[in-house]
Amino acid sequence: xxxxxxxxxxxxxxxxxxxxxxxxxxxxxxxxxxxxxxxxxxxxxxxxxxxxxxxxxxxxxxxxxxxxxxxxxxxxxxxxxxxxxxxxxxxxxxxxxxxxxxxxxxxxxxxxxxx
Amino acid sequence: xxxxxxxxxxxxxxxxxxxxxxxxxxxxxxxxxxxxxxxxxxxxxxxxxxxxxxxxxxxxxxxxxxxxxxxxxxxxxxxxxxxxxxxxxxxxxxxxxxxxxxxxxxxxxxx
Numbered sequence: 001x002x003x004x005x006x007x008x009x010x011x012x013x014x015x016x017x018x019x020x021x022x023x024x025x026x027x028x029x030x031x032x033x034x035x036x037x038x039x040x041x042x043x044x045x046x047x048x049x050x051x052x053x054x055x056x057x058x059x060x061x062x063x064x065x066x067x068x069x070x071x072x073x074x075x076x077x078x079x080x081x082x083x084x085x086x087x088x089x090x091x092x093x094x095x096x097x098x099x100x101x102x103x104x105x106x107x108x109x110x111x112x113x114x115x
Numbered sequence: 116x117x118x119x120x121x122x123x124x125x126x127x128x129x130x131x132x133x134x135x136x137x138x139x140x141x142x143x144x145x146x147x148x149x150x151x152x153x154x155x156x157x158x159x160x161x162x163x164x165x166x167x168x169x170x171x172x173x174x175x176x177x178x179x180x181x182x183x184x185x186x187x188x189x190x191x192x193x194x195x196x197x198x199x200x201x202x203x204x205x206x207x208x209x210x211x212x213x214x215x216x217x218x219x220x221x222x223x224x225x226x
Contacts, residue, residue: 006157034214043203044158044216093157095214102146102165102207104214106157 002028004096006107013084014115021079021110023094029074030096034104035067038091050077084114118142119206119217127223128194136189136202136220144206147180147187148214152201194224 003026013019023033032051036044048069050056056069066088068080077096081088093109119140128134138147146165150158162171164180164187171178175198177190187204204217 004157036216043219044205046213046215049213091155095157102148102163103160104148104205104207105160106150109155109157111155 002026002096002098002103002105004030004094004105004107006094006110008110009108010111010113012113012115015085016083018080018082019084019112021081021092021094021112023077023079023096023107025075025096025098025105028096028098030077030098031074032097033071033077034095034097035069035077035079036093036095036106038093038109040091044093081112084112086114088112089114118208118215119204121202121204121217121220123220124218125221125223127225130195130224130226131193132224134191134194134222136191136204136222138187138189138204138206138217140185140206142206143184143209145184145209145212146207147184148205148207149178149187149189150203150205152203158203191222194222196224196226198222199224 005024007022035047038044047062048056048058050069050071052071058064071077094107097104122137148163149161152158162178167184168182169180175192179188202220205214
């Protein structure tokens with residue numbers, strides 16, 4: 001299957017700081033990238049969908065000014081958690097689809113801990 | 116709103132037993148995927164089913180997509196400790212094209 005990478009794999013930051021997470025499709029061009037959030041013992045919840053060169057579409061209840069998404073190229077999307085607070089601590093996972101819209105591949109996730 | 120309900124939520128069985136995980140929804144999906152997730156890692160795609168009634172086999176795993184494309188099942192034959200993990204179904208919504216995840220089934224297989 002296609003490979004999606006994320007960086008960093010984990011990050012610890014102080015409350016009030018901003019954190020940027022990168023998501024890359026390594027061996028295919030990702031027409032669409034998705035960002036999910038997963039709390040412990042729970043399933044994945046879609047936060048936003050982004051297409052290269054256009055603004056991201058956020059799910060209901062997700063603050064677009066807090067979770068900034070930039071899909072700069074067909075292989076790179078970034079999620080910036082601005083002014084992070086302890087309640088933003090979670091496992092953030094990006095995903096991408098290529099030519100086949102039915103198959104969606106996931107990155108390894110980024111564990112964010114806000115102190 | 117969780118559109119996909121999985122059952123059971125938790126399953127602990129002995130090695131060699133068979134099991135079935137169900138994924139149900141009132142919505143119709145254009146396709147459905149099954150993933151397995153290990154702790155601290157992203158989900159890994161196991162299979163994609165597209166056609167209503169479709170059955171796919173992956174070694175000891177058998178996946179079925181319901182005729183109406185609203186539900187799916189995963190059957191594991193002769194489970195092994197290596198099958199332990201979180202199993203997630205995910206349906207692609209017809210109208211929005213978004214992939215929505217099920218509630219998850221945590222499987223533990225004891226040797």
